[in-house]
Each structure stands twice: as C-alpha cells, then as structure tokens.
Amino acid sequence: MAQRALITGITGQDGSYLAELLLDQGYEVIGLMRRSSTVNIERISAIQDRLTLVSGDLMDEVSLINVLAEYRPREVYNLAAQSFVQASWRQPVLTGEATALGVTRLLDAIRTVDPEIRFYQASSSEMFGRVRTVPQNEETAFYPRSPYGVAKVYGHWITVNYRESYGLHASSGILFNHESPRRGLEFVTRKVTHAVARIKAGLAHEVRLGNLDAKRDWGYAADYVRAMWLMANRDTPEDYVVASGETHSVRELCEVAFATVGLRYEDYVVVDPAFLRPAEVDELVGDATKARRELGWKCETNFYDLIDMMVAADTHALAS
Numbered sequence: 001m002a003q004r005a006l007i008t009g010i011t012g013q014d015g016s017y018l019a020e021l022l023l024d025q026g027y028e029v030i031g032l033m034r035r036s037s038t039v040n041i042e043r044i045s046a047i048q049d050r051l052t053l054v055s056g057d058l059m060d061e062v063s064l065i066n067v068l069a070e071y072r073p074r075e076v077y078n079l080a081a082q083s084f085v086q087a088s089w090r091q092p093v094l095t096g097e098a099t100a101l102g103v104t105r106l107l108d109a110i111r112t113v114d115p116e117i118r119f120y121q122a123s124s125s126e127m128f129g130r131v132r133t134v135p136q137n138e139e140t141a142f143y144p145r146s147p148y149g150v151a152k153v154y155g156h157w158i159t160v161n162y163r164e165s166y167g168l169h170a171s172s173g174i175l176f177n178h179e180s181p182r183r184g185l186e187f188v189t190r191k192v193t194h195a196v197a198r199i200k201a202g203l204a205h206e207v208r209l210g211n212l213d214a215k216r217d218w219g220y221a222a223d224y225v226r227a228m229w230l231m232a233n234r235d236t237p238e239d240y241v242v243a244s245g246e247t248h249s250v251r252e253l254c255e256v257a258f259a260t261v262g263l264r265y266e267d268y269v270v271v272d273p274a275f276l277r278p279a280e281v282d283e284l285v286g287d288a289t290k291a292r293r294e295l296g297w298k299c300e301t302n303f304y305d306l307i308d309m310m311v312a313a314d315t316h317a318l319a320s
Helices: 013-024 061-071 085-090 092-113 147-166 188-200 221-232 250-259 289-295 303-319
Strands: 004-008 028-033 051-055 075-078 118-124 169-175 207-209 239-242 269-271
Touching: 004 013, 004 061, 013 028, 013 221, 028 061, 051 061, 061 092, 075 092, 075 221, 085 092, 085 147, 092 118, 092 147, 118 147, 118 221, 147 169, 169 221, 188 207, 188 250, 188 303, 221 239, 221 289, 239 289, 250 303
Parallel strands: 004 028, 004 075, 028 051, 075 118, 118 169, 169 239, 207 269
Antiparallel strands: none
16 A cells, blocks of 8 residues: 655645655655635646645644544645745734644644654744854754744744654754745745846846845755655654755845846846845855765755756746
C-alpha cells in the first residue's frame, strides 16, 4: 500500500512542489483546501488528477479531526498560513488565528485521532527578526518583528511542546526565503522578476519597492521541500534550519534580475515609503550545518540561477 500524506496549503508554492515530490516517491497525496468561492489551483493543475482534494480549515478543529479520521495519513505537512509579512500588520488577528492557533488545532487533532502520525511544521526565518547572531542556526534566539513572525514563533514552540508533552513525531523546518516561478506576485522576488518581464516587453516603466538594503538568504523552493520530507522520515523528530547560507540585498536582486534582460535597475526601480515595514528585518542568513549533517540535505540551486529561472519563466508567460 502506498504511503499517504496530507498537505495543508497544497495550492501554494511549497504545497505544489511538495505534492510533486511525494507523488514521485509513490505517495498517495491528500490536499486540504479551505472552502472558498475563489480557490486558485493553478499551481497544482498539472497534477490535480493524481491528488485527493478535501475540504478542511485550520480555523475549525472538528473539520481537521474528520479529515484525519477518514483518510488516516502517515504524514501531515502543515504549510498553510497567512504568509505575506506585509499583510500581517493589516490583519494581525487573522494571521494569529491561522498561522499560530491553526497549528495547535492541527496538532491536537493528530493527538486525538492518531498520535503515530508524523507532523511537519513550516517555521520561518522571520522568527529571528532582529537577529542576535549572524548567521542564524537552531540555537539562535527569536526576536520577531512582525505579527507574522510572532505567529510563526507560537506555531514553532507549540510544535515543540506537543512533541515533548505527548511524544508526537513533530518536526519544524525553519526555512529561510525560498522562491520560484510559482511565488506569489506580492513577494519581492517575484514582484521584481515579473516587473522585469513587463518592462522588457514595454508593458510597464517602473517597479516600486521598499528597503533596497534589506538582506535575505534566498533559495529555490523545490530544493527546500526535500528537507521537509527528510525531516518527516527521520527516526527521531528534530528542528532544522533550511537555508542557502548566502545573503543578498534587494538591491542586488534588482541588479541581477534587470541585467538578465540587458537593463539597468537604476532606470526603473522607485523606492516607495508605502512598501517600508513598520519594523524592518535588516539581515537574515541561515546556517544549515545541522540539516547537511543529519539529513544529508543541501541547497542545489544558487541565487543567480534562481533569479535567471524566474525572469525566464515570467518572460515566457507574457509571450505565450
């Protein structure tokens, strides 16, 4: 019998890549989707006929219990969240309900239905916020600088708590920024690469951004979902930083993306105070030594190849 896994947030960037990976490994994949009149399944359209999509909501523990009891997955990957940092200031309570308390509801549903289920929680480098050490590893103290970061800290620690209190196989991956052509347009990498394609095609003349000097550790999402699977299939549950170990500024992101099509970013990028965060996170860069040592994981795709891939995909999408 094929192993069965449940993914929350299956229609998102990470959910779609993880679903593809698990299908390739011979899994039966169940995708949890919140009932909505505007569901976007574009990212999973190529594999939709190989998935079982079911209705459930992190706001409703009863729905989670029912899904777990009916489908009996061996592994549960919690990737669902209100994950756009900028929006978390406008919707802090909703962010807390979904990104923090939603984790508790899912963990408690697992404890109730089948404590043998292996659980993966998508933690975030945004938990580090105002960093205490550079680079950041599993021992670095958290100092979140957004409602999203605060909610992710809660989700992370409640996962640790359920692991230690109830003996659940519950792991958290502290993932640093991971991007792809499937990234939403609201995220800065995709905002830039999409703008480059539109400007090159004569459909736009500028892109408006916030802090160009903010530095991030960017990797390729398809690489990072492998780490999730490796955590869930390890004998003992642990928490791991998943990162490239390199840092690049938003300014460098712009420079590389525009250069891909032979343009100078200075001619098109406008700094707009509307896109500055109330509390900025200046520099995030991860130390994935533990993941390399214990999981055998490494980041396969470098920053420059990633940005080139994203610009090419956006350019091709406009032309087709």
